[in-house]
Amino acid sequence: MTEEEIQAHVIDLLAANDREGFREEFLQNHSFDQAQMYLNLDPEQRQKVHHFLTPKELSEVYDIIDEEDEEQIFTFLFDMDDRYAANLLSFMYTDNAVDILNELSLEQVRTYMRLMPKESADDIKSLMNYADETAGAIMTTEFVSIKANQTVKSAMTLLRAKASSAETIYYLYVVDDDNRLVGVLSLRDLIISQGNEMVYDLMSDRIVAVDVKEDQNSIAKTIKDYDFLAIPVIEETGELIGIVTVDDIIDVIDDEATQDYSGLAGVDVDEQYENPLKSSKSRLPWLITLLFLGMGTSTLISQFEDMIAEVAILSIFITLITGTAGNAGTQSLAVAVRRLATPDDEVSSFFDMVVREITTGLISGAITGFVIFAVISVWRQNIALGLVIGIAMLAAITVANLAGSLIPILMDKLGFDPAVASGPFITTLSDLTSVLIYFSIASYFMPYLQ
Amino acid sequence: MTEEEIQAHVIDLLAANDREGFREEFLQNHSFDQAQMYLNLDPEQRQKVHHFLTPKELSEVYDIIDEEDEEQIFTFLFDMDDRYAANLLSFMYTDNAVDILNELSLEQVRTYMRLMPKESADDIKSLMNYADETAGAIMTTEFVSIKANQTVKSAMTLLRAKASSAETIYYLYVVDDDNRLVGVLSLRDLIISQGNEMVYDLMSDRIVAVDVKEDQNSIAKTIKDYDFLAIPVIEETGELIGIVTVDDIIDVIDDEATQDYSGLAGVDVDEQYENPLKSSKSRLPWLITLLFLGMGTSTLISQFEDMIAEVAILSIFITLITGTAGNAGTQSLAVAVRRLATPDDEVSSFFDMVVREITTGLISGAITGFVIFAVISVWRQNIALGLVIGIAMLAAITVANLAGSLIPILMDKLGFDPAVASGPFITTLSDLTSVLIYFSIASYFMPYLQ
Numbered sequence: 001m002t003e004e005e006i007q008a009h010v011i012d013l014l015a016a017n018d019r020e021g022f023r024e025e026f027l028q029n030h031s032f033d034q035a036q037m038y039l040n041l042d043p044e045q046r047q048k049v050h051h052f053l054t055p056k057e058l059s060e061v062y063d064i065i066d067e068e069d070e071e072q073i074f075t076f077l078f079d080m081d082d083r084y085a086a087n088l089l090s091f092m093y094t095d096n097a098v099d100i101l102n103e104l105s106l107e108q109v110r111t112y113m114r115l116m117p118k119e120s121a122d123d124i125k126s127l128m129n130y131a132d133e134t135a136g137a138i139m140t141t142e143f144v145s146i147k148a149n150q151t152v153k154s155a156m157t158l159l160r161a162k163a164s165s166a167e168t169i170y171y172l173y174v175v176d177d178d179n180r181l182v183g184v185l186s187l188r189d190l191i192i193s194q195g196n197e198m199v200y201d202l203m204s205d206r207i208v209a210v211d212v213k214e215d216q217n218s219i220a221k222t223i224k225d226y227d228f229l230a231i232p233v234i235e236e237t238g239e240l241i242g243i244v245t246v247d248d249i250i251d252v253i254d255d256e257a258t259q260d261y262s263g264l265a266g267v268d269v270d271e272q273y274e275n276p277l278k279s280s281k282s283r284l285p286w287l288i289t290l291l292f293l294g295m296g297t298s299t300l301i302s303q304f305e306d307m308i309a310e311v312a313i314l315s316i317f318i319t320l321i322t323g324t325a326g327n328a329g330t331q332s333l334a335v336a337v338r339r340l341a342t343p344d345d346e347v348s349s350f351f352d353m354v355v356r357e358i359t360t361g362l363i364s365g366a367i368t369g370f371v372i373f374a375v376i377s378v379w380r381q382n383i384a385l386g387l388v389i390g391i392a393m394l395a396a397i398t399v400a401n402l403a404g405s406l407i408p409i410l411m412d413k414l415g416f417d418p419a420v421a422s423g424p425f426i427t428t429l430s431d432l433t434s435v436l437i438y439f440s441i442a443s444y445f446m447p448y449l450q
Numbered sequence: 451m452t453e454e455e456i457q458a459h460v461i462d463l464l465a466a467n468d469r470e471g472f473r474e475e476f477l478q479n480h481s482f483d484q485a486q487m488y489l490n491l492d493p494e495q496r497q498k499v500h501h502f503l504t505p506k507e508l509s510e511v512y513d514i515i516d517e518e519d520e521e522q523i524f525t526f527l528f529d530m531d532d533r534y535a536a537n538l539l540s541f542m543y544t545d546n547a548v549d550i551l552n553e554l555s556l557e558q559v560r561t562y563m564r565l566m567p568k569e570s571a572d573d574i575k576s577l578m579n580y581a582d583e584t585a586g587a588i589m590t591t592e593f594v595s596i597k598a599n600q601t602v603k604s605a606m607t608l609l610r611a612k613a614s615s616a617e618t619i620y621y622l623y624v625v626d627d628d629n630r631l632v633g634v635l636s637l638r639d640l641i642i643s644q645g646n647e648m649v650y651d652l653m654s655d656r657i658v659a660v661d662v663k664e665d666q667n668s669i670a671k672t673i674k675d676y677d678f679l680a681i682p683v684i685e686e687t688g689e690l691i692g693i694v695t696v697d698d699i700i701d702v703i704d705d706e707a708t709q710d711y712s713g714l715a716g717v718d719v720d721e722q723y724e725n726p727l728k729s730s731k732s733r734l735p736w737l738i739t740l741l742f743l744g745m746g747t748s749t750l751i752s753q754f755e756d757m758i759a760e761v762a763i764l765s766i767f768i769t770l771i772t773g774t775a776g777n778a779g780t781q782s783l784a785v786a787v788r789r790l791a792t793p794d795d796e797v798s799s800f801f802d803m804v805v806r807e808i809t810t811g812l813i814s815g816a817i818t819g820f821v822i823f824a825v826i827s828v829w830r831q832n833i834a835l836g837l838v839i840g841i842a843m844l845a846a847i848t849v850a851n852l853a854g855s856l857i858p859i860l861m862d863k864l865g866f867d868p869a870v871a872s873g874p875f876i877t878t879l880s881d882l883t884s885v886l887i888y889f890s891i892a893s894y895f896m897p898y899l900q
Contacts, residue, residue: 028654028655028656029656030654030656030658030676032675032676032677033656064677156641159641160641160642163638163641163642164642169637169638169641170620170637170679187619187620187637188613188619191606191609191610191613191619192610192613192614204478204480205478206478206479206480206483208480223700224697224700224701224704225482226480226482227482227514227697229620229679229696246679246696246697246700247674247677247696249700250673250674250696250699250700250703251674253700253703253704253707254674254703254707257703257704257707257710257711258788260707260711261707261710261711261714261784261788262784264711264714264715264784264873265714265780265781265783265784265785265873266777266780266781267780267781267784267785269784269785269787269788270788271785276806276807276809276810276812276813277813279785279806279810280810280813280814280817283778283781283810283814284814284817284818286777286781287774287777287778287781287814287818287847288817288818288821290773290774290777291770291774291818291821291822294769294770294773294774295770295825297769297770297773298766298767298769298770301765301766301769302763302766305762305763305765305766306762308758308762308765309759309762312755312756312758312759312762312765313752313755315751315755315758315762315765315768316748316751316752316755317748318765318768318769319744319747319748319751319768319769319772319881319885320741320744320745320747320748322769322772322773323740323744323747323772323877323878323881324737324740324741324744326776326874326877327716327736327737327740327874327877327878328733328737330715330716330717330873330874331715331716331717331733331736331737331874333715334711334712334714334715334717334719335715335717335719335721335729337719338708338711338719338720356726356729357726359726360726360729360730360733362726363726363727363730364730364733364734364737367730367734367738368734368737368738368741371738371741372741375745397737423714423715423780423873424776424777424780424781427773427776427777427877428773428777431769431773435769
């Protein structure tokens with residue numbers, strides 16, 4: 001059957017009020033496919049699903065929808081019986097439930113918390129306190145922990161009991177009596193061992209764990225380096241409080257990349273508007289803001305209007321200088337944003353980074369400046385003009401490189417995401433500085449240009 | 451012990467020729483940490499490691515280095531005994547071994563192939579034929595397959611035997627007698643089942659698999675959607691030939707994001723040069739190329755030199771129009787590149803996409819144009835000038851939007867990666883069209899501007 005046929009069949013079964021038929025057909029699909037079907041239903045059909053499936057069964061669908069289409073969840077939840085919704089939330093992985101609850105009104109959260117099992121409510125409460133984009137905010141508390149002085153056989157029994165609720169069973173975390181993490185054992189190691197071997201003989205005690213306050217980017221880097229499927233999260237005391245799983249890390253990597261890309265382009269690149277009116281609405285704020293910054297450049301040029309009237313040829317090279325400096329600034333910006341995002345990079349001092357970018361700007365600027373000096377001197381048979389453009393190019397590129405790296409560094413120091421510093425912003429700003437440099441240099445050379 | 455202390459200890463053990471001590475200390479580390487240590491050794495120390503560790507033990511280190519630092523591998527391999535190197539390659543995951551062999555000379559490949567077990571050589575040969583960035587190129591052949599009419603107990607026994615060599619044991623793939631994939635069973639399902647249950651009763655037959663020719667981006671999307679740890683790769687016949695694991699997909703997502711970001715910025719953003727000379731060398735090709743494209747714009751403006759000499763005020767607004775159009779073009783470019791990269795997006799027809807971008811450009815252009823018309827009419831008390839700038843802005847933004855979306859779409863149709871169309875290229879190109887539009891419109895209005 002194709003996906004469409006399955007969907008049609010499921011809808012027929014709902015229409016026929018065939019509880020058993022629906023459950024059999026629906027539940028044999030992957031939760032991602034279940035989620036697609038569920039999202040395609042109308043509100044009345046969805047109500048029936050809420051009667052036919054247990055909160056636990058539907059919670060797997062919601063774990064998927066949470067990643068895909070968070071907004072829709074709120075309408076769906078409000079259509080449910082509060083008790084059903086509370087149970088559904090309690091069966092979801094804690095990190096996903098917290099995502100949803102963080103967007104609800106305090107009153108609504110209280111209602112749900114009161115209606116769900118106390119243990120789940122406590123788990124959720126403890127996670128709601130962690131700052132966004134830290135280990136605490138993306139971890140889940142459904143992991144399997146064992147003791148070092150257990151046998152493989154007893155660990156296996158414990159694992160079987162927890163297998164249906166844990167987010168991953170492929171790592172077993174070994175804790176001491178104070179719940180401090182002392183070792184890790186993979187299910188692979190467990191499976192190939194004999195039943196009477198002891199956990200402490202098999203476990204690895206070279207633990208790689210992350211602090212609960214650690215930034216999600218840095219966690220992503222560790223998971224990527226070690227090819228982990230999950231990483232344990234510990235308190236400062238060493239107490240094991242959760243795990244971050246690889247599927248959440250994929251979302252982190254993907255979201256960060258989209259944010260960086262959007263930042264550099266000055267637009268939300270995931271705009272999925274079929275409607276140009278909505279696209280324009282999302283793009284115009286940047287365009288208009290930068291238009292006014294650009295007006296600054298125009299005002300600046302207008303100060304040199306008399307000079308241009310005298311030596312009109314100067315106007316020919318404005319875009320060449322602003323354009324090239326803008327390109328250099330964009331390169332420098334992208335490299336700086338990327339460096340700042342690489343957490344374990346040998347963090348160079350602020351001073352080092354700036355000196356390096358100025359030097360890079362000076363070298364690139366000198367070469368570009370020399371090329372343009374040669375071209376213009378020959379083309380226009382005017383060495384003075386060539387000198388003005390060449391020197392202005394050198395200075396404008398150096399300043400653009402400096403701005404391109406300095407702005408994200410400063411934003412980072414001030415606690416903002418450096419990726420917000422967009423390419424369009426840097427090019428527009430660099431237009432202003434380039435024009436100022438160009439006409440200042442030109443005014444020195446005026447006697448030779450006329 | 452800190453990492454540095456462990457490293458120093460390991461080096462001491464090597465110096466003391468303490469084979470057992472070295473093995474015990476070194477092998478208890480994660481392979482990522484082993485790789486860091488190995489990379490930090492000098493050639494002589496590395497030689498000793500090759501005597502102290504078996505090719506199989508060292509292969510895990512090489513599986514890690516392959517992702518991190520491919521270039522270094524070649525020097526290391528050539529320092530080894532050929533037979534040792536061949537065995538090392540045969541123990542690596544097939545996809546990683548193929549990565550390395552693809553970079554070697556044909557003669558060298560033949561030498562290694564002859565020296566390794568025939569089975570490994572055959573596996574490697576079959577993978578070397580697949581096109582880059584497809585399922586075939588990134589899959590591994592180390593998976594566990596079982597039959598539907600096995601009991602859980604016998605499947606478990608088979609799994610134990612394969613556990614040490616398979617890249618993942620967390621999914622078991624169920625095949626028929628012709629090796630066609632008929633079902634999937636997770637280790638989790640297996641573990642919570644009774645020993646006498648049959649695989650066909652437990653397995654899921656709603657299989658999600660990818661074709662061996664499928665593009666790696668589209669595989670990444672599926673793994674991300676379904677939260678899989680691995681996905682089976684099949685031939686057109688349905689025959690199961692490999693799996694793609696989540697750790698390789700993380701690298702795919704990361705690499706693609708870096709490429710897109712680098713493309714948009716016109717620079718290799720992962721340049722890690724401490725040396726400004728090298729940075730400049732990597733950035734200059736784009737800068738100089740675009741400088742010559744920018745010269746086109748200057749030449750174009752020079753055609754209007756007389757006009758500028760008469761109405762110098764026109765020159766004031768050149769950067770405003772080129773800058774704003776460049777910003778709009780960058781936005782449009784980034785959205786188009788992103789849309790093209792989202793494989794399962796309802797692919798709109800070429801015509802639809804272009805019409806939508808033109809419309810978005812017209813709307814954004816009309817609003818931006820009106821704003822600048824109003825500002826200039828008031829500021830300069832010159833409605834004709836306001837009209838010229840406003841209309842030019844509208845037209846320039848529309849054209850920039852069109853170019854920003856059309857260029858990546860065309861590149862995609864022609865089989866190039868659309869992400870290579872860089873932001874700096876679009877802004878420089880849009881400078882040219884914007885200037886043409888601006889001065890053409892201005893020349894119509896000349897009588898009213900003087």
